[in-house]
Amino acid sequence: MPRKVTINYRKTRKIIKVDDMSDWEIVAEFLISKMKPGMIVTLQGDLGAGKTTLTQYIAKQLGVTKRALSPTFALIRSYDVGSLLSRKEGGRGTGDVGRLVHLDAYRIEDERDLLALDLDEELMEPGTVMIIEWPERIDNWIAKQEELLKTKIEIMN
Ligand SMILES: Nc1ncnc2c1ncn2[C@@H]1O[C@H](COP(=O)(O)OP(=O)(O)O)[C@@H](O)[C@H]1O
Numbered sequence: 001m002p003r004k005v006t007i008n009y010r011k012t013r014k015i016i017k018v019d020d021m022s023d024w025e026i027v028a029e030f031l032i033s034k035m036k037p038g039m040i041v042t043l044q045g046d047l048g049a050g051k052t053t054l055t056q057y058i059a060k061q062l063g064v065t066k067r068a069l070s071p072t073f074a075l076i077r078s079y080d081v082g083s084l085l086s087r088k089e090g091g092r093g094t095g096d097v098g099r100l101v102h103l104d105a106y107r108i109e110d111e112r113d114l115l116a117l118d119l120d121e122e123l124m125e126p127g128t129v130m131i132i133e134w135p136e137r138i139d140n141w142i143a144k145q146e147e148l149l150k151t152k153i154e155i156m157n
């Protein structure tokens with residue numbers, strides 16, 4: 001089933017149609033070109049929209065060799081990415097994004113649960129980009145982060 005992916009990056013909006021799985025690569029490539037340390041990428045969309053799928057494509061293009069599993073049960077996972085890995089290891093060997101943190105906030109019912117996850121610390125680790133599924137669940141925390149470093153993605157299926 002085709003998806004419509006809307007990317008809100010700074011003052012611009014880009015819409016990419018995802019008809020088949022390989023189109024996620026285009027979305028991932030665009031996002032990676034905008035990534036910088038400290039960035040938060042929020043992924044909004046219903047269950048099954050493709051939030052985890054997109055995260056997996058991003059991880060793959062960044063050179064993560066471990067598979068980016070859906071973090072629904074672990075809530076949060078972090079991966080060292082391409083800029084830390086050499087080209088031989090499948091990384092890009094360039095750039096200053098060195099760490100991808102993937103948070104699935106679906107099961108967070110109370111923002112006090114966030115204390116245990118140390119999100120502020122996670123985001124402050126050098127080179128970190130954070131991808132968040134179900135950002136609606138942690139609106140208050142997201143609102144406190146720097147506006148210029150937020151990229152919002154909506155996936156409609
Ligand atoms: N364009 C597409 N066409 C068909 N199936 C797709 C497409 N994009 C994603 N899918 C499938 O839809 C499902 C999306 O699941 P997932 O990424 O876990 O969603 P979410 O994390 O948003 O709940 C996966 O099974 C994936 O293979």
Ligand SMILES: [Mg+2]
Pocket residue numbers: 051052053070104133
């Ligand atoms: Mg998911």
